[in-house]
Amino acid sequence: MGAYILRRLLMTIPVLLGASIIVFMIVHIAPGDPAEMVAGPTAPREVVENIREQLGLNRPLPVQYLTYMQNVVQGDLGRSLVSRRSVNTEIRNTFLNTLELVLVAQVWSTLVAIPLGVIAAVKRNTIWDKLSMAGALFGISFPIFFIGLIAIWLFGAKLGWLPISGRGGPLWTIDGWKHIILPAFTLGYFQVAALARVVRSSMLEVLRRDYVRTARAKGLADRVVVYRHALKNALLPAMTVMGLQFGFMLGGAVVTETIFSWPGMGRMIVGAINYRDFPMVQGPILVLTGAFVLINLIVDVSYGLIDPRVRLS
């Protein structure tokens, strides 16, 4: 298994390299000019040209790419063209914020979605099934910003129970927890819906299998059959979905982050794209690519742990 993991890790290098080239090309091909953005609408041409020169944007693209990669290899992702902030520091701060948010969202949505999916499958075609799946449909159908604004209005403005914007203190403080509840709820809500449906359908499939019937025939308690025998096998597709969701949320929680003023990575990347701030787009995307590869690796490895029949080689 060690060799497998090592091989997978080594494979991230070409993936990152490819991603860096693609991102670099997309950002540069897209119309827009960071020098114009920095200069503002009233600057005369010579001021714009001077800014372009000082930022090194008038050099040929391959030269810009190679210089950039040279620094990246040494662990330096450069500085923002606009704020001159170090991209490394910016990523460190925002990545942790996003990670916290996504983890909390993922944990609560998993804790709710799995039982929900199981109940729906076990009590198929009963009112419980209908209710939980209707709830899931509800979740998928409502856009995040709608859920978010309703949550803000109800819990923040109307009831005044929870803060509605900002990061608050660190997660180990009560203030930090208060601040994370609404955004994590909003972000996770959508995941519950998607995950519960996956769990339900794979549970239904597993419950029809022979070994489940055997287990029942042996006279095992229903709970044991469902949770120990069926669920374990039904979890594999759910794991894959969770892995993908997790990776997606790291960079794609923009709407939630914006509504709740959460200082996360998604907002940072979107802001940088709007400015054509190349280093601030490329750095975070490289990190996200790495994170995505890593999460998939973890999912693959955990397959083997859940189901010994899956051999990693």
Added chain:
Amino acid sequence: MSGETILMKDDGTLRSLLPMRSALTRRSLLQRLAVAGVSVPVLGGLLAACGGDDEDEADTGDSGSSSGTSTEPAGEATSDTADATSDSGDSGESEDSGDGEVTKGGTLIFGHDREPDSLDPHKVTAVIATDWILKIHDTIVSVEYDMATIGPGLAESWEVSDDGLTYTFTLKDGVEFHSGDPFTAADAKYTIDRWLDDETASPTKHRIAGIASVEAPDDTTLVLTLEARNNELLINLGSGFGAVLNQSFVEEAGADYGTLKVDGTGPFMLENWAPRAEASFTRFDKYTWGPPSYKNAGPAHVDKLVMKIIPEDTTRVFELESGGVHIVPSMPENEAKNLESNDDIEIIQGEGGSTSYLGMNLRKDILDEDHKPIRVAVMHAINRQQIVDELLYGYAVVAWGPVAPWIKGAWPDAEANGYAYDPDRARQILDEAGWVEGSDGVREKDGVRLTIPFYVTANDTNQEMMGLFSSNMADVGIEAESVMIEEAAIWARLAAGEHTIMLMNMPHSTPDEILMFYFLSDNQPAPNRFGFSDPEVDQWLRDAREAETEEEWLEDYYNIQKRVMETAFWMPLFHPYQLVGVRKNDIQGFQYYGLYSMGSWKLLDVSLKS
């Protein structure tokens, strides 16, 4: 105090701008005032320079006695000006006069829709950046609340040579930076040198172009020598871009200056800045050199200032309603309308100078010199009142000229000579020019369809506005083609001259700030994106900058605005109010600051109600 700030164009402020007669000659009055450390108008430079003639036009703009120095202006001047500036307050008064008791301490919380990229004054152009910068830093001179009077800042006084080319500033003694370093003239010199240095790549360098040399002969003297007279110098030195830096601190901080490291002499010190979340500032206790616009020269009443960054409009407004923030400097119009009936909240309609306009590109065949009737027809066809009423909920005034009416120098006859909404007239003009309606209602002439592309920055308001333009145009037989472009991409395309008509907004605090940028022929292709070139206008623009009397200054600007409107290529649409939401039962002493549409300035008089 906040009640007075709703509309600032009442004569209180305008009067302080107008020339007045007194027994003193212009020059002697100004010199006395300058020596006494008293505010002078923007045109102080030009007024100081002319000796000999008898026209007396100067305005103290502030109480002469506040500085406590030996010279004092003639009694007539003092009495007249004291009430002219009652809005901005007199520095000599005791702190609690007028507003009742002032509570010390507490945290004042702002809800901003965005944050600065940097707090380095030489790296930014954004309004929000200048807003934060001026809370941390000071400027050599200060621009008072009327946006026209120049008062002392870090300079307690200054003198301008007769030819208007040499400015000698006497800097305040005993001023300290937050880091503890003393402020000296060397820092002021360094600041201006850095602003002008190509390597700094300041996007606002052109604002103070024409400085020939900067000298600091001793610790409290700064001498600027200009290549030519420049009436815009002082107001730019007093803007956020002119914030004075600590040389040794900036040099040590390097590229981190403005983000991780900041130092200034201003009333608030940056304590912590978590990007995209919030920034906190603490009061600088040693601060006692606030501008004369404030009753309280410092330190600030509040202990702490927190800037929350809340990009989502709805969330920001909920925070204001629930008391999570005290002030929201950028209220969306619809939300402002909803909150007007809220007893806790006051919506201030700030008159920051700003003009939204349609600019026509005279280089495009369809709008060139042979097609003036089309341009005039477009201007008559657009229903600006409808935009103001329906899209902006009434929070704007219809624009008749380029300069906002509450900025000194706006052409007073603009409305009488303007292009009123008159679709019949537009149709008639097009008929006369030979453009005949085709089968689909779009006019044609010699096989050419009357289709005009409108280049518009993509956002919700603009999209709605574009809808109105299209129907207004269709009404008179013109087909408006909407070209929506993302902000990052539009500037380069406009600079390349792709557009036929463009929609844009321009904030300005002086006539020069909008007229010079847009209508100087040398500023083509950008910011003069209209292909407008008129040697007479060029001359008037230069003359106004170098004008020696206020009459000349006004005449030049009136001429320019008249010519621009007559040429009919630049259609002013409306001047929006800047909407500031304030929790009026929680705070007092807040006053709207219109310079560069910042909304707030140094907040020295603001206190929390207990």
